[in-house]
Amino acid sequence: MFSELPLHERLLKAVEELKFAEPTPVQAAAIPLALQGHDLRVTAQTGSGKTAAFVLPILNRLIGPAQRRVDIRALILLPTRELAQQTLKEVERFAQFTFLKAGLITGGEDFKVQAAMLRKVPDILIGTPGRMLEHLNAGHLELDKVEVLVFDEADRMLDMGFAEDVERLTDECPNRQQTLLFSATTGGNALREMTQKVLREPKHLLLNQVSELAEGIRQQVITADHDQHKEALIHWLVTNETFQKAIIFTNTKAWADRLYGRLVAQDIKAFVLHGDKDQKDRKAAIDRFKQGGSKVLVATDVAARGLDIEGLDLVINFDMPRSGDDYVHRVGRTGRAGGEGLAISLITHNDWNLMSSIERYLKQSFERRVIKELKGTYSGPKKVKASGKAAGTKKKKTEAKGDKKKAPAKRKPASKPKSELVSQDGLAPLKKRKAPAAE
Ligand code: AMP
Numbered sequence: 155m156f157s158e159l160p161l162h163e164r165l166l167k168a169v170e171e172l173k174f175a176e177p178t179p180v181q182a183a184a185i186p187l188a189l190q191g192h193d194l195r196v197t198a199q200t201g202s203g204k205t206a207a208f209v210l211p212i213l214n215r216l217i218g219p220a221q222r223r224v225d226i227r228a229l230i231l232l233p234t235r236e237l238a239q240q241t242l243k244e245v246e247r248f249a250q251f252t253f254l255k256a257g258l259i260t261g262g263e264d265f266k267v268q269a270a271m272l273r274k275v276p277d278i279l280i281g282t283p284g285r286m287l288e289h290l291n292a293g294h295l296e297l298d299k300v301e302v303l304v305f306d307e308a309d310r311m312l313d314m315g316f317a318e319d320v321e322r323l324t325d326e327c328p329n330r331q332q333t334l335l336f337s338a339t340t341g342g343n344a345l346r347e348m349t350q351k352v353l354r355e356p357k358h359l360l361l362n363q364v365s366e367l368a369e370g371i372r373q374q375v376i377t378a379d380h381d382q383h384k385e386a387l388i389h390w391l392v393t394n395e396t397f398q399k400a401i402i403f404t405n406t407k408a409w410a411d412r413l414y415g416r417l418v419a420q421d422i423k424a425f426v427l428h429g430d431k432d433q434k435d436r437k438a439a440i441d442r443f444k445q446g447g448s449k450v451l452v453a454t455d456v457a458a459r460g461l462d463i464e465g466l467d468l469v470i471n472f473d474m475p476r477s478g479d480d481y482v483h484r485v486g487r488t489g490r491a492g493g494e495g496l497a498i499s500l501i502t503h504n505d506w507n508l509m510s511s512i513e514r515y516l517k518q519s520f521e522r523r524v525i526k527e528l529k530g531t532y533s534g535p536k537k538v539k540a541s542g543k544a545a546g547t548k549k550k551k552t553e554a555k556g557d558k559k560k561a562p563a564k565r566k567p568a569s570k571p572k573s574e575l576v577s578q579d580g581l582a583p584l585k586k587r588k589a590p591a592a593e
Pocket of ligand 1: 173174175176177178181202203204205206
């Protein structure tokens with residue numbers, strides 16, 4: 155019961171008004187610890203009730219009599235406008251019986267209007283890092299009185315290339331007494347580094363995770379307009395992603411050679427592995443890759459089966475593999491022996507249906523990721539069928555006859571069925587659980 159939590163009566167009144175009967179698991183776990191003042195590192199998905207898990211403790215800390223507002227006392231950073239707007243609404247709902255005010259700063263809104271809002275100094279500021287930093291640079295923001303700093307969907311903020319902005323904003327809050335970091339997944343090296351930097355003796359709460367192929371592997375897709383766009387994405391990922399070793403998979407030898415040539419021309423040391431290479435060369439490439447002679451291996455599926463490479467934490471599918479099993483074999487090269495890994499598939503409109511078949515086969519929904527600097531025009535079909543495939547795309551005659559690309563829908567699922575996943579976070583049934591939205 156919420157009433158058992160040591161929350162201010164005005165907040166309990168709001169909770170009652172909202173007809174929240176029981177705290178969700180993430181709220182039950184996080185609220186008491188946050189109220190005690192601990193830093194928290196929480197893994198919980200959107201839809202688990204995590205917003206209230208940080209909003210209520212913040213309001214409880216800041217609540218007091220009406221007075222002139224002089225300082226921003228809480229800062230909530232999140233990756234997207236939609237999430238920021240949603241969070242503002244949640245704050246306003248919980249703060250309805252208090253004198254606390256919240257403000258919103260996101261891209262796509264009028265800069266001057268935002269500056270005017272900042273002059274009135276909200277108690278709680280919510281927003282995305284890019285625009286927030288612009289206001290800081292323009293001298294509109296003072297954050298040195300911030301008492302609580304929250305990162306929501308921190309993994310996604312890092313994925314979207316906000317690492318530097320987030321670090322800069324964090325440095326602007328040197329007097330904070332509490333930092334709360336939420337993410338939907340356990341994340342990779344970058345998130346681990348961030349956790350170490352920003353949190354002080356945090357309590358770790360692992361509430362529910364995105365379903366995984368193997369424990370610890372995150373699976374993402376990035377949409378691309380065409381093959382050249384994919385090449386640019388590969389270059390970005392290889393130079394910006396934090397990883398120890400990466401394999402880039404292609405479906406053809408020609409593309410493996412081409413990508414390898416590109417990387418080398420861009421001064422990125424790489425090896426290439428495919429069926430046209432003789433056994434000696436293949437073995438030499440694998441050995442040197444294992445020894446760390448290069449961080450990047452470009453390969454066709456030849457390399458997918460059975461390879462166990464220590465420290466391999468990134469798999470990129472330049473092409474989507476032709477079946478769910480091939481996908482599992484490729485992606486299973488990472489996250490071995492309980493390690494963490496990241497699998498990224500690059501998807502043009504030609505790959506979409508194959509990707510959605512593989513999602514269904516695995517009974518998983520891949521995270522949608524956008525690289526800000528390389529955002530293209532294609533972000534998925536305009537309409538999708540219930541199966542997730544593009545609506546209104548006719549099969550070509552040749553495909554209809556002997557469609558080898560079909561994913562093996564009848565085979566045994568490689569991971570937990572969705573019904574189990576849905577019940578993991580205790581909010582049953584979940585309000586329409588969506589795959590992480592494309593930005
Ligand atoms: P969130 O994961 O914070 O985005 O929350 C998902 C949805 O669940 C939101 O619409 C919340 O208002 C709602 N919600 C959060 N906590 C509770 C609760 N304890 N009881 C009922 N609904 C809740």
